Amino acid sequence: MTNLQQLRHFAALVEHGNFARAAEAAHLSQPALSRSIQALEASLDCRLLDRHTRGISLTVHGQVVLEHAQRLLAGSRALENAVSQLDNLEAGELLLGSGPYPAARLVPQALGRMASDWPRVRVKLLIDNWQGLRERLLRDELELFVADIRDLSQDPLLSIQALGVHPGVMFSRPDHPLAERRNLDIEELLEYPLAATRLPESVERELSSVSGREQPVSIQCDNFMVLKALVAQSNVLSMAPWDVIADDVSAGRLVILPLRHNSFNQHSAYGLVSRAGHTLSPAAQAMRLQILADAPP
Incomplete structure (x- = not known):
C-alpha cells in the first residue's frame, strides 16, 4: 500500500x-x-x-x-x-453533522483520532441527509458537517470544500440470485427491491432514466448500518460509495454486482460544509483537518 x-x-x-x-x-x-x-x-x-x-x-x-x-x-x-498550533485545545464542544455514507467510515476514523488527541473536547454527532444537515447548520444547531454536496454547491449561504471521490457500486449478499451474474443491466437489478439513502437529485434522475421508473428506490433509509443489515439478510439490493463497503466485501459479507459498462456511472461527492462568512472554532478546525487527512486526493 x-x-x-x-x-x-x-x-x-x-x-x-x-x-x-x-x-x-x-x-x-x-x-x-x-x-x-x-x-x-x-x-x-x-x-x-x-x-x-x-x-x-x-x-x-x-x-x-x-x-x-x-x-x-x-x-x-x-x-x-x-x-x-492547536495543542492547547483542552476544552470546548463541537456540533458535528454527517451524511449516512461519510458516517460509515470517514467520520468515525477522524473522530477517533480527535478523541485521542483532544479528549476534553465534547462532540455531538448528528447523522442525517444533506437537506436536514443544511437546515440544522443554518439554525446554528451544527457548526460543520460532511455530506454529499451535489445539491448544495450553488448555495450562497454555505462554505463548501469538496473532498475526493470514490466510485459508486451496487451490492448484495453473497448468495443473492444475481451475485454470480455478469454484465447486469439496471433493469435486471430492479427486479429486486432497491434500498438507499435519500439520493441527490442528479443520481435519482439518472437512476429513473436508466430504469424507466419514476420511483426506483423501494426502501429509503438514512441509516446506512440498517441498509447493510437489510441487504445481508434478504434479496434487497443497495448502492453506496466503494469505501464504505470495502471491508465488508473483503470479509465476504457483501459482494459487488458487476454492471454492464456505462449502464450506471456514479461516485461519491463528499464535501465539508460550514456557514459562509463564519470562522470555525478551534475544535471544528481540528475536525476539518482530521477529515481532510483521510479523504482521497
Missing part, C-alpha cells in the same frame, strides 16, 4: 535527479531508497522512472504520481503545522 514515506522518497529522488544525492538528503542508504521506490511502483502497478547512466527521468505515470505526491505532501505538512 502506498504511504507518505514512499512518496517523500520519490519526490526527493525527482528533486535531486539521482539515487546517491536523494539517498543522502533522505538519510537513507541507496539500497534502502531503491527498495522504497520499487515498493511504490509495485503498489501502483506501474513504472514511475526510467533509469539510465545520466540519472533518472519520469515516465508518464511518474509525472502524474509526482503531481499527486506533491499535493499530498503539502497537505501533510499543512496538517502537522495546523495541529501543532
